[in-house]
Amino acid sequence: MAVRLQTERLILRRLTRADLDWLAALHGDPQVMRYIDDGSPVPRAVVVEQILPCLLREYDELPDGLGCFAATRRSGGTPLGWAGLRPPSSHGLDRAAASTAELGYRLLPAAWGRGYATEAARALVGSAFSELGLHQVVATTMTVNLASRRVLERAGLSLVRTFYAAWPSYLEGAEHGDVEYAAVNATSQARATGHR
Numbered sequence: 001m002a003v004r005l006q007t008e009r010l011i012l013r014r015l016t017r018a019d020l021d022w023l024a025a026l027h028g029d030p031q032v033m034r035y036i037d038d039g040s041p042v043p044r045a046v047v048v049e050q051i052l053p054c055l056l057r058e059y060d061e062l063p064d065g066l067g068c069f070a071a072t073r074r075s076g077g078t079p080l081g082w083a084g085l086r087p088p089s090s091h092g093l094d095r096a097a098a099s100t101a102e103l104g105y106r107l108l109p110a111a112w113g114r115g116y117a118t119e120a121a122r123a124l125v126g127s128a129f130s131e132l133g134l135h136q137v138v139a140t141t142m143t144v145n146l147a148s149r150r151v152l153e154r155a156g157l158s159l160v161r162t163f164y165a166a167w168p169s170y171l172e173g174a175e176h177g178d179v180e181y182a183a184v185n186a187t188s189q190a191r192a193t194g195h196r
């Protein structure tokens with residue numbers, strides 16, 4: 001098991017081909033997908049043919065420490081979902097931003113409301129700054145995705161702006177736009193401004 005990080009209750013580890021079933025259930029869950037992409041559950045075949053292979057390929061293609069990681073309870077059992085850091089790619093983010101990673105997470109509904117996403121997000125942000133030495137962690141979500149916004153805030157990110165993008169399909173609440181969040185590495189910021 002290729003462990004990326006451990007927290008008080010969680011292990012974040014690399015995905016493998018054996019993760020297909022719960023990953024397909026996660027991406028195929030309408031509650032999970034409510035505020036993501038076109039808001040529709042993703043068919044299992046798409047997870048088999050595109051999503052899982054792409055997530056596995058990323059471990060080779062991305063700089064060390066980046067990618068999506070399965071979040072499992074330290075006590076064992078089926079993973080609760082995934083959380084990860086990748087180069088910024090979501091609509092609205094600066095894809096050319098140097099030394100920057102985008103934070104993302106997705107958990108199965110049975111695991112919601114117990115602080116797991118916050119715990120995983122905090123660990124990833126901490127590692128982005130202390131271990132990977134990145135300058136910035138960014139994220140976006142729909143303005144109405146209050147759970148996700150709260151996770152970002154609890155992980156130390158602050159609201160940068162609300163923006164209105166032309167999405168190809170309408171999701172409930174889209175009229176309130178999307179929000180961008182960011183956290184800057186205090187050490188790299190101090191270096192840039194000449195402060196200790």
Ligand SMILES: CC(C)(COP(=O)(O)OP(=O)(O)OC[C@H]1O[C@@H](n2cnc3c(N)ncnc32)[C@H](O)[C@@H]1OP(=O)(O)O)[C@@H](O)C(=O)NCCC(=O)NCCS
Nearest residue numbers: 032105106107112113114115116117118141146147148150
């Ligand atoms: C967003 C998500 C990962 C949150 O996971 P979680 O493990 O339930 O989050 P936590 O338990 O760490 O809760 C984080 C905070 O959000 C709050 N929260 C949770 N659900 C909420 C909701 N529906 N509305 C408002 N606040 C909510 C919690 O109370 C907590 O705040 P607190 O620490 O001040 O009490 C989970 O809901 C999910 O996977 N959603 C579907 C995928 C998704 O939308 N991902 C983000 C895409 S940008």
